[in-house]
Amino acid sequence: MLANYLIGLREGLEAGLIVGILVAYLGKLGRRDLLGRLWIGIGIAVAISLGVGALLTWGPYAMTFQAQEILGGVLSLVAVAMVTWMIFWMATHGAGLSKELRSQMDAAIDRSWVAIVVLGALSVGREGVETALFVWANVSGGSDPVLGTLGAVLGILTAIGISWGISRGLVRINLSVFFTWTGVFLILVAAGVLAYGIGDLQEASVIPRGEPAYSLVGVIPPGSWMDTVLGGIFNFTPEPTWAQVIGWLVYVVVTVSLYLGVLHRRPKPAGRVASGSERVETSAAGLGTTLRAYSTNAS
Template sequence: MLATYLIGLREGLEATLVVSILIAFLVKSDRKDRLVQVWAGVGLAIALSVFFGWLLSYTSTTLLQKYEQRELFEAVTSILAVVFVTWMIFWMRSAARTIAGELRGRLNDALAVGSIAVAVMAFLAVVREGLETSLIFYSAVQGAADNSRPLYALLAGIGSAVVIGYLMYATAVRINLSVFFTVTGALLILVAAGIGKYGVHDFQESGILPGLNNLAYDVSGVLDPSAWYTALLTGMFNITPTASVLESVAWVAYGVPVLVLFLWPARKRAAVTPEKTTPAPAPQQ
């Protein structure tokens, strides 16, 4: 539940910030008549994201009849989720300073085209976050006995993001987004490492990868499977009492270098100022 709440909070706040930038631009430009198109695009993006999440679940539970096919499908979606999480985290870190200006520029161009262009622009700005959320959520809850509680946690995270976004837009509340995205990004990298580990396990279950029973460790005697802290580690980071060698290698090989790269301080480029040169004296006649 904590993992899915974090996913909803992070992705929801990104989408909320995008929508608030678009709304603020229209309000300040005295183009409130275009708000309907923005909300139409946002609503369509949400509907498509929900449908995509349902399609993933329907494909796994209904369309794929063989056990190996389901495991392979879940493995592929897990790897895709890891790719999208990694791309989203690093993209947001690099684009955070320029995203507002880019969105305003695109919306200004869409206003010049017409109402449909505004709706399409709002749709495209939000649908990426929604599709990512559906894919990551589906991958994060694989193997859960009951998906209703993680779903409630995801919705709670999205609801929290909407509240935070509204407070930032309508009041004087200010949040250090740099710190927020750094902390949530680091946690999501660990969540993604767990999703990748689960993907490797599914590849082993489907017979694509060997070594399912070749365990790297077994701490079930120390880490009680029924304890709350075991459930927390398993649900948040997929740290289980037992794991195969390939699963453990995958978790460490992704989680450690990506986390270090993400937290590594950006190099500050020193401003280079050209040296002043004195003009050569004019030749004497």
């Protein structure tokens, strides 16, 4: 439940900031008449995300066991790839996200009302589909479906509240630190999903299974509270195969090393005063400042 809560919180906060920046920017431009089109796009994104989640949940039941295992394994690998890309994208593009969204909105306004709908759908839809896919993969790995879904929903609701608070100046949070540390945590969660996906492909005989690399059954018995907690958060299994162990280790070592390298090369926070109360910072924390500034100027 904790892993899915943080997934929902992080993805929801990203989506909330994106929506807040787009809405506030339209207000600053004096084009509130376009808000309806933007909300149509956001509604489409939410509907698609829910549809993907429903399809992943109920779609595989009509398939054979082998087909289900292959599908589960492949989608787990896709989920790991998408979340990994999201972590690195936010680490490298967070500082310029507000400027990028403003440029996209300017271009959409110059084109047509359809472009604004598409912008809203794509900006939020990516976060929604990533959330649906990763939560499904994590729940499939052994988490309780009800608690896993509840955790993701609570995370999203928390993100909505935080985003609203940031836009009103009621909440101050260092988004740079938040995204940095949740990025490290999600790398470990993704490593467990990767190992689970490898296990699915081994069950389907796509990858040779082989003997377990080791057994921790004596230390962490199946069904114990520790097995439940570790399994629910990190997709822990007490008897992993060599392929799962190697896949987990390679992913964690390579991804963490690259991630720390990206963080080390990232520009240090530095601010400058722009027009009015707008302040643009070269860190993810600047998103909240920009959002509050736009909301103030638009009101």
